[in-house]
Amino acid sequence: MLIESTxxxxxxxxxxxxxxxxxxxxxxxxxxxxxxxxxxxxYMVIKKIYGFSVVQSRITNQERNxxxxxxxxxxxxxxxxxINEELTCLKRWAVAIDKQLRIDADNIMNxxxxxxxxIMATRYAINSEEIYNGYLALExxxxxxxxx
Numbered sequence: 001m002l003i004e005s006t007x008x009x010x011x012x013x014x015x016x017x018x019x020x021x022x023x024x025x026x027x028x029x030x031x032x033x034x035x036x037x038x039x040x041x042x043y044m045v046i047k048k049i050y051g052f053s054v055v056q057s058r059i060t061n062q063e064r065n066x067x068x069x070x071x072x073x074x075x076x077x078x079x080x081x082x083i084n085e086e087l088t089c090l091k092r093w094a095v096a097i098d099k100q101l102r103i104d105a106d107n108i109m110n111x112x113x114x115x116x117x118x119i120m121a122t123r124y125a126i127n128s129e130e131i132y133n134g135y136l137a138l139e140x141x142x143x144x145x146x147x148x
Contacts, residue, residue, distance in 0.1 A: 032145045033094035035106045039113045040142035046117070048148060058118055063111045066104065075115035078134030087141055112138055 059067075059074070067074065072086055093105035119135050 031091070031095075033091060033105075035094055035109055036091065037145055037147075039109045040146040041148055043113050043116065043139075043142050044146040044148040047120070057114070059111055059114055063107075063114075066107060067111065070104070070108065072108065075112060075135055075138065076119060077132050079131055080134050080137040083134035083137040083141075087137070116142075 064074065070089075072078075073082060075083075078086075090105045090109055093101045094109075096102055096105070116135055116138055120139075
């Protein structure tokens with residue numbers, strides 16, 4: 001059962017943001033696929049050691065098409081609730097019987113890491129609309145599952 005998280009608006013406060021991001025932390029408490037841990041470790045090492053001084057490239061059209069195939073928005077246009085739901089799906093798909101679904105789940109996780117690096121490197125998040133802050137949920141998930 002998926003726990004509904006609150007969506008933030010200009011009428012929201014920091015408590016709402018905490019409850020939404022705590023869902024991301026809860027997702028990390030369950031069984032986490034090894035591919036998610038590798039992606040999180042890679043992201044956290046870059047964040048903690050190197051920072052984001054080098055601008056990362058945007059996703060390609062092929063990567064965008066893979067996201068579209070599963071009806072996922074680009075990270076910069078995703079809400080916390082959408083990313084939490086997506087993480088739930090990706091965790092399930094990473095251990096699915098269907099080999100292509102597992103491959104796609106791993107590829108989508110790698111795309112999300114790439115998008116997050118771009119957002120953080122370009123400080124896009126500062127200029128983004130308040131509601132499209134799904135990158136915070138993804139970063140919180142990575143912080144919780146990473147060993148770094």
